[in-house]
Amino acid sequence: MNASIPLVFATAAVVAVVIGCGTKPAASSQDLDREAQAAVKASFRDEGIAKTDRLNQDLGQSACSSDKPPPEAVADQIMSEARASVKWPANGMYFGDWREGEKLAQNGRGMTWTDPSTATSANGGNCYNCHQIIKAEISFGTIGPSLYNYGKNRGVTNLAAPTAQGVIEYTWMKIYNGKTSNACSNMPRFGHAGLLDQRQMADLMSLLLDPKSPVNQ
């Protein structure tokens, strides 16, 4: 993840210089942006694998850091940068093993300061935290849409069929970097942020799209 200039707070910094510190009229919104930035900088410390550089925001993070959506032009920029970021699987290996995918989907671990390593092998997919997936698992979150019958509902009956190619590419892109289709998507960018490797993403692809996966039964 490259740390570009935090957009929201960058403007605040300029304004702050003009007004100067120490004056006590009602704080402007920009003053408060600057103070919030300073509070964030001052309030955290490194712990385990979670270092303070994680507080640096890239364009998408800073533009999606308020209760209002970013301007359309910014959203477009985030999405086009996201699309450019997607790495397609080597040799067209989109699929793996849905059983492994299910295990990954169940696994909510990874990247916290209590996790031992940032290696992809230490990470789960966290999928059930937000999505319904196979019907037998009743403990699922609702932040994201249900993925039950994901492939079936999209008409995927044969992974090798040319008609399935569009859905396959879309799904890969969504897992790799969900900001491709929604600038402020809540979904982590599993490929782009290095959370899952190609093999793990292929296993999740099988879970969602393989006609033999319980997701599509």
Next chain:
Amino acid sequence: MQTRREILSRSATVVGLLATAGMLPKTVLAAWSQAAFEAKNMADAVKALGGGAPVESKDVTITGPDIAENGAVVPVGCATALPGVKRMLLLVEKNPNALAAVFDVTDAVETNFSTRVKMGQTSNVIAVAMMGDGKVLFAQKEIKVTLGGCGG
């Protein structure tokens, strides 16, 4: 003003005196049934406590939720309205050691006890009534243990 803790500790002293005067039950020091608590299943636990083969019975009730949000704390209860009960047991079938608790019943208490147990996974929980006449009756109920939280 006294704190609750002071009240409690003062009463603890009183109890200490009672104990010295021989007025307190000595059962606190009674032998703990190690073999029963090491048993892997209901039949072995009951056997270790001197009982015969358990028979399922509608006269025994086991209470608990259908789903537990967390296996670390699962509220369960065992009860029976039958007269002549000597002991009530609570078990979790799929725990490494099935037996969780043994209650020795007297006429002064209702045969109805509630506590909370740990469950490693979805399992049957079992209430067993060991009767004075040697009969051993039981009831069971499945409690689903779900994965909660963010899993991290």
Next chain:
Amino acid sequence: MADPMRIRAQVAGDKATVRVLMSHEMETGQRKDSAGKVIPAWFIQDVTAAINGKTVLTAQWGPSVAKNPFLQFTVRGAKAGDKITVSWADNRGDKRTDETTVS
């Protein structure tokens, strides 16, 4: 010494419902610490309840009773002002006795 229990005993008709919370780790002996070492079992084994000094219930517990245990039972023929005493002893020999008045 162990922390005090919290005992509530409330009369309803000719009986009293007793609810007890005990402060105890109830360590199973099956868990490992971060270094991979087994954390030894440490749990309440014996529980006794008495009304006005007369034992009404004895119980044996194993390590699968939950941490900070809760126990509820009902004493027949209890009335306001009666003294309910609850004692426990754990597998390390630690003990605790607390008392409350039925209200």
Next chain:
Amino acid sequence: MKTFVIGLATVLSAVGIAQAQGKTAAEGIAEYRKMLEDGNPADLFEVRGEALWKTRRGPKNATLEQCDLGRGPGVVKGAFVELPRYFADTRKVQDLETRLVTCMETLQGFSGAEIAKTEFGRGEQVNVTALATWVAAESRGLRFALPQGHAEERKSYEIGKRVFFYRAGPYDFSCASCHGEEGKRIRLQDLPMLTKNPGDGVGFAAWPAYRVSNGQMWGMQLRLNDCFRQQRLPYPTFGSEVTIALATYMGVNAKGAESIAPAIKR
């Protein structure tokens, strides 16, 4: 056009399944929670906290009975539902836990900096949590009414709001990712929407709480600390400005909500 039709079908079937399955699971969980309400081990911490308040401790061998939690020295009842607030003596907005540490320092002679550095669940932090549990319990049933009269209190709210929406880290999460919409859940746990009053005894109005998953008593400082851990962000220091500001933001948003703290939580 075709994708639209497929998309709609997905949505419809998803809603159907969520209702059919979600209902029974949610009912089961509700039943479980109800069973746990009677006999909350938080009581054990409450008893300990009350004793600590009245016990002479620390280098100055003093009690905390003269501690000013915002309503004057020694006034405990009602203090919890007005925190965090601005304190003139420290010239800071403080939450319950940091204010307790201030009192432990000024009245009892403990080192506040040492306590702040101590891990949760260790040493004096255990006592801070127990004290917070008792102080909160003394306001049970009262409604949240955080003061916003002081400029610093208003600033704290505004900073808290900005922190609430601050997205960062490998997962791109902010507080709002999970707590910015109504009716969402993670696994089977309902997520309170914290940008407005989430309701009586929900969200801010439920902590400190006893966590059954690990048998620990958690104050708001640890609650927020673990939120940041799950957000995959670095470690917020005890009593740091973002934690106080977030508490102010949530507390002000919870205006009028009835406090049930200390609650029992998964």
